[in-house]
Amino acid sequence: MEYVNPLTGFRLDGRRPNEMRQIRGEIGVVAKADGSALFEMGNTKVIAAVYGPREVQNKGQQINNRALVRCEYSMANFSTGDRRRRPKGDRRSTEISLVIRQTMEACILTHLLPHSQIDIFVQVLQADGGTRSACINAATLALADAGIPMRDIVTSCSAGYLCSTPLLDLNYIEDSAGGPDVTVGMLAKMDKVTLLQMDAKLPMDIFENVMQLAIEGCKAVAHYIREVLLEHTKQLECHRGA
């Protein structure tokens, strides 16, 4: 299958190899949550809701010097192309919940909120590749919306290598092609990588290129997220008045 057209260099959906899909973020989609956001990367659509910081519900889990961060990832039955009934707590969901929790925990300033609990719930509405990344981006927006102090904006993007070309932001078809899939999560301003996952195999020098491409994608997403947050903050302040 020609994932990259040898003549034009375009991918199956008409993008160039180093072009990301269209991204869109919206803040405040769940009224009852402390913070919430919708994030779209192409056809992948994810809602994140944050409840907290609030009193720890299960005293046994309380941590005395920092906040307890919990995360749950769920996919809707209709989220994938072939509709499948998803049991709760299956292994993939548990793994992704863990990954998102660790990534967000690394950037939340938990020591400022001792004896409290922060719940992050991520719901996938449509999955078209890059769900992990979309979830992290949505969670960042939701945490910022909830006013939770963070050391930096965490963003995530994926990249792969098909037909001898590094490709940025794989969609589902490209992801299931059997080639490598590198997901990177990074703290944008501090320029530090906090999440790095890869499957399949890649020679080291090509891996560096692909990872660098994913990092560029993360930076582009961070730029967009920062604009969305700034715009939202200005609007809130302007409405509030003196």
Add this chain to the structure above:
Amino acid sequence: MVGLSTGEKRFIHGGIAQDLRSDGRKRLHFRPFCVETGVIPQANGSARVRLGATDVIVSIKAELGKPSSFQPDKGKVAIFVDCSPTAAPEFEGRGGEELSSELSFALERCFLGGKTGAGAGIDLSSLIIVEGKVCWDLYIDGLVVSSDGNLLDALAAAIKVALSNTGIPKVNVDLGPSPDDQPEVDVSDEEFLQFDTSGVPVVVTLTKVGRHYIVDATLEEESQMSSAVSVSVNRHGHICGLTKRGGAGLDPSVILDMISVAKHVSQNLISVLDSEIAAAEANAKE
């Protein structure tokens, strides 16, 4: 779920008794509906309905399947509802399962009729392709994104809107030489048949608080209910399904009265939904 103090409970009871609820509505007023269609592009039909802070999404997917041997001339429909943890931290893990199954069964009762398929709100015989061999399986999946009471009515409205947005692909059937052969079905990618939704009912839930019933209860009002009756009514005023929840016993005359009130309210609801559907489709075309 936040509890209520005795004073607040009294206030809610008093409001319902005096026909002035906490947000100014009368007993039989719905909150404004906000309807969007086509929110899940990869599904055959989808809709999102917002009723106050209640937010639900319904998606409808059609897949090829085999009709059951009991009803070889009808297609199959399955309804599943999922409560997302984004709606409330209590729905985390398996916390939302009880509510999800309750809603799924109530909706199946309202839309799908009895075990023989008799009296179904959705016309199942329109889903058959080759009798006894090939039919459409419709999977109706609901997702509760945010909850502020009255989930059943919101989901039923979303199902009605999603069905009006559903396009079943046209199929070309090649029957094969002998009658025992499995027919070849070619699913068209481009041509779609709009699903016929004239018989699809709406659900009106009447929540009894004290001596009066209210329509479209918020979470706080629902916590005060003694019992609730959900009635599914279609355009012709026929009742397609009935569910009673809550432990308190009801006098049969009260139930009959609630049913007639529900019928009366449903006609207005159907016209509101129809105009919202038309507006949403007009918006989608822009």
Add this chain to the structure above:
Amino acid sequence: MRDLQLSLNQTQRVRLQVALQQLQDLASQAAASSSVTIADTIPVNNEDGILKGHGTSELDGQVVATLCGVVERVNKLVYVRALRARYKPEVGDIIVGRVIEIAFKRWRLEINFSQDAVLMLSSMNLPDGIQRRRTAVDELNMRSIFEENDVICAEVRGFQHDGSLHLQARSQKYGKLERGQLLTVPAYLVKRRKQHFHHLEQYGVDLILGCNGFVWVGEHLKTGEHDMLDDQERRPEISKSNKIDDEEQEWTFTPLEVRHHICRIANAVRLLSALGFILTVEAIIDTTEAGFSSNIEIKDMLGPEFYVQIVEREVQRRISLLRKKG
């Protein structure tokens, strides 16, 4: 807007766009330029002794923001004022909370903070009004003062060692709130003022703007009326009325006239908080009066037409405020 879902028709949409644009133009330039998001560098003139306050941290010798908000400078202190966030308590704040649990000699209240707050039995007036040491009998009778899910008005006394709050409710104006409804608004919309208790005489309604974002709108009770003695008289009635006989209950219901006002004011609060306008008594009364004069039904105060009207009114108000200043 996050909380109200509205279907606006074409004219309303246009009017809303125009009004929102005007609000933006009116907003001071200074406010817009000092908005920051997470990890933005806050410009400091490299003065010595800059105090880094809430919402800031240091990175490579630069001051960066850890929250999205507006940078405020007070003398040598630089901090970021967050907008949508949980309540940030200060000693002396008047708050409204809900009892979650009765524990050993204390009540735990939920107050929209990162932890639950504590109201000690010793910080609460006893039903008989006598100042004395609390005995074991008092501890057992705590439920007769406040029970689970009660809504209470209290004042922040201080912070505990683990960061949670201590409350006190010793004055007559604090205590249990009944006969009304509790609304939740974002805490940043309630400004700290001298007065948080408002008795709106023209409506017969009590309005309490808790600094933590819990707003109480209820029937007016003379101070001291909502204290414990009255409740103990009512208690036997409550157990009787649990047999659900509404005829007997009706005389304890809030009169319809007052209820009208309570619902109008509550809807005004809901509308203003959905719009993100700061909640002051004047703004709430103004919105309620606008509702009266437009002659719209109470439930339509949350509808599209009134929504657009209120935005337009706010624009006019800010324009006239600017004129008075400049």
